[in-house]
Amino acid sequence: MNTAAPTTYGEMMFLEQHGPDTYVGVSPEYLWGRIYGGQVIAQGLWAAFGTVDEEFALHSVHAYFIRGGTLDEPVRYEVDRLRNGRSFCTRAVVARQSGGAILNLSCSFHVAEQDAEVQTARMPLAPSPDDCRDSDDERWPWIMERRRLHSYPGSGQSMGWVRITDPIDDDARLHICGLAFTSDAIQFDAARSLHPLQVPPGQYQASFMGASLDHAMWFHRPLRADEWHLYQFDCHGLTSARGMTVGNLFATDGRHIATIAQEVLLRERKPKG
Template sequence: MTEAARHAASRLDTDVPEGGQPVLDQLVALLDLEKIEENIFRGVSPAHSPTRVFGGQVAGQALVAAGRTVPEERKVHSLHAYFIRGGDPSVPIVYEVDRIRDGRSFTTRRVIAVQHGKAIFSLSASFQTVEPGIEHADDMPDVPGPESLPTLPERTKEIADRVGAMVMPRPIDLRYVNDPPWVTRETGERSARNQVWMRADGVLPDEQLLHVCVLTYASDMTLLDSVLARHGVYWGLDQVLGASLDHALWFHRPFRADEWFLYDCASPTASGARGLANGRFFAADGTLIATVVQEGLLRVR
């Protein structure tokens, strides 16, 4: 861990900034893992974490661990992960990297995240040298631009005041295109899609792996909302017990995570106390940059 990152990480135990660049700097510090041995890294969680480690955090940190063992010219193009146990935010997470294969074009890594002597998360990631090929992509949905939409604090102020909750600052600037699920829950309008503009709330360094890991972090923030929105229930307002089970991401084209991207999510099915959601990330110019699929545990009482 760099000295600057170590200083930022130390603030996690003392400060909760109002938002913007200071909060984003804390996320960068979380993703700057400490190397404790060859192929072994250590990460921490913010002091103001909930009872479990946020899934996007452990996925982002695991991808950092994998990427630190791969030549810089090879870019990650996919990851597949399983959430095995809830993470304990009060203790560090140890990431053990297995160098599965280094081929002529592709590199494969497997990462196990360990706490209290047990695996809490596993990830497989594939990296590829950049090469030309055939090209096509879906078009971005026609939606209002992010600057015309209210911020998340503006969206949540009324309901936070009503239930007496405090909205914690986030490193991701998030703006709903359609009505958020806690609004449609009350209006009775069911939505088949959940569309959110996102970007890192500040300026990130130019390291491409960091931008990929920030998007990985953000990909777990609203995806399962698309499942709940179809049934008019929401976290904290109804008796919903949920957790990410598995997560897959494909990275199609280069991007910057501190520039606006649209997260277009939908849920094709839910059954057996599990909900499936898929999402597409589009850059502001309409370029399809990534695709995600996640299944989550969703027990609604």
């Protein structure tokens, strides 16, 4: 397969099939030196989509990040067809590299039904994306763009805008995977704002070891991942170097698109000696 590092969302989402229900993908060159977790979720979902009929739409995903992935080798996605039903079907996906599994993902698909449509989640007031640009060193100059609002110490909250930068065609499955890609980069500020140790953003890496531990998403309504979505997260507390975050994603017209829950590792680095 072509192992050149992808530079666009479309290139990243190309998976090469390696036998029944097995797919292989490659990673962009992330500046921090390891694979971004949202990429592995997005590629794992795309592999799962390859095993279900198009009438089934993804409604939930649950994932455990097992270890950090390395950029110098492809990722192998092995799909297990756990259940095929008339209305629902379930898949499990394990993402592997030579060092072992890096992600364990389960996802459920549902055939759309005509029934009650009620939304109670309300989009919070927020400045437009054009009014809350991040500095150049905070932005993702490829594939994804995020524009964060400041999280005040003690607030336990984070909010901002996120989108895939490249236009995506009308394949709804690619848009769901795109939103999943963006969803692993927006929770940490809520947890960091609660920590007793408050440091400038440039000192986060020196002061904390951070990682995503597990991740769940529920998809409620159609979406376009190449359009802006507002995220709002609350941290429900810190314990044993873990922070529990829960949040919502809204389209610009106020539609509640998805709910996300993620536990993050926020371990303070202790001085050696």
